[in-house]
Amino acid sequence: MHTDLVAALDIGGTKIAGALVDGHGRILLRAQRATPAQEGGDTVMRAVDDVIGELTVSPLWNRARAVGIGSAGPVDASAGTVSPVNVPGWRDYPLVERVRKAAAGLPVELIGDGVAITAAEHWQGAARGHDNALCMVVSTGVGGGLVLNGQLHPGPTGNAGHIGHISVDLDGDSCPCGSRGCVERIASGPNIARRALEGGWRPGPDGDTSAAAVAEAARAGDPVAVASFERAAQALAAGIAATATLVEIDIAVIGGGVGKAGDVLFVPLREALATYATLSFVRRLTVAPALMGTDAGLVGAAAAALSRNPSATAAGV
Structure with missing residues (x-):
């Protein structure tokens, strides 16, 4: 049976991935190019064109009914434009x-x-199975999105749920976004590593100063590394609790590189959450690690295309 498909694009500062995806979220065909992030806007677009071109030459392309794009932001879905922080050549770029x-x-x-x-x-x-959820990506930056009443809630421009730029420290460090004390400024991977280094943590012989290396040191009991992850967990907990208090989510899912730190992050996060999420309707809030891995961007872009083009879906999105 030839069911309809959607094309999906996942556009980031490192790679541009494309796929043809069926109504059950299965990826049937992939294409990928490196993002020429420091080049001009048209050069970046040529890489996108190459990915789409690789999909269109497949016989499967005839079954594609829509294209979903998940892009590094900010995006403006209402205008069809993108201005990714990490792709300087694209500013209000008419990607759609x-x-x-x-x-x-x-x-x-x-x-x-x-x-x-x-x-x-x-x-x-x-x-899955939660009608009200916050999902977060904690890596080089901190991003997120919301599901409310069983539906994806992107907001008018496609940026709703951007928890990384909720301020959780009124007198905190200035954030590159222009605000201060943002969740991202405390909880992102580079900021976890920066704080550990400033506190006197030193990398091993390999010289690795990434948040993953700090997580390894924290697992081994290094007090400065532990403290840096505890501070990140506190910032995440404050942002999650604020979100839950506003819109009554019952689960927060955490993905991205920092989310892979495991107990080093999740144990202090759950402890901190208990001190911030204190009202009766947010006390049952759970926190879980993401499950979707590196294909999440593609599968999610496909889900967005399917939800707007229900004729293409065989499994309710």
């Missing part, structure tokens, strides 16, 4: 229009990468 052209006029749905990962975790991952 360009992709529609490359995809022979198929309808195109644009969401931010945090929202895409949320869509994937709700459809196939740790938030």
Whole structure:
């Protein structure tokens, strides 16, 4: 039986991934290019065109009914434009229009990468079966997205749920976004590592100063490394509790590189959450690691396309 498919694009500062995905979230075909992030906007678009081109030459392409894009942000879904912080050549870049052209006029749905990962975790991952969820990506930055009343809630521009830029420290460090004391400024991987180094932690013989190396040191009991993860956990807990208090989510899912730190992050996070999420309606809030892995962006972009083009779906998104 030839069921309809959707094309999915996952666009980040390192790679541009594409896929053809069926209504059950299965990836049937993949294509990928490195992102020429420091080049001009049209050079970056050529890499996107190459990925789409690789999909369109497949006989499966005839079954594609829509294109979903999850892009590094900020994005503006209402205008169809993207301005990814880590791709300087794209500022208010008309990505939807360009992709529609490359995809022979198929309808195109644009969401931010945090929202895409949320869509994937709700459809196939740790938030499955939850009608109200916050999903977060904690890595180089901190992004996120919301599911409310069983539906993805991207907001008018596709950025709703961007928890990384909730302020949790009124007098905290200035954040590159222009605010201060943001969750991202405390909990992102580079900031966990920066704080550990400032506190006197030193890397091993390999010289690795990443958050993953700090996590390893924390597991071995290094007090400075432990303290840096505890501070990150506290910031995440404050942001999650604020979100839950506003919109009554019952699960927060954490993915990204920092989310892989395991107990070093989740034990202090659950402890801190108990001190911030104190009202009766948020006390049952659970926190879980993401399950979808590296395909989350593609599967979530596909979910967004499917939800706007129900004729293409065989499994409710």
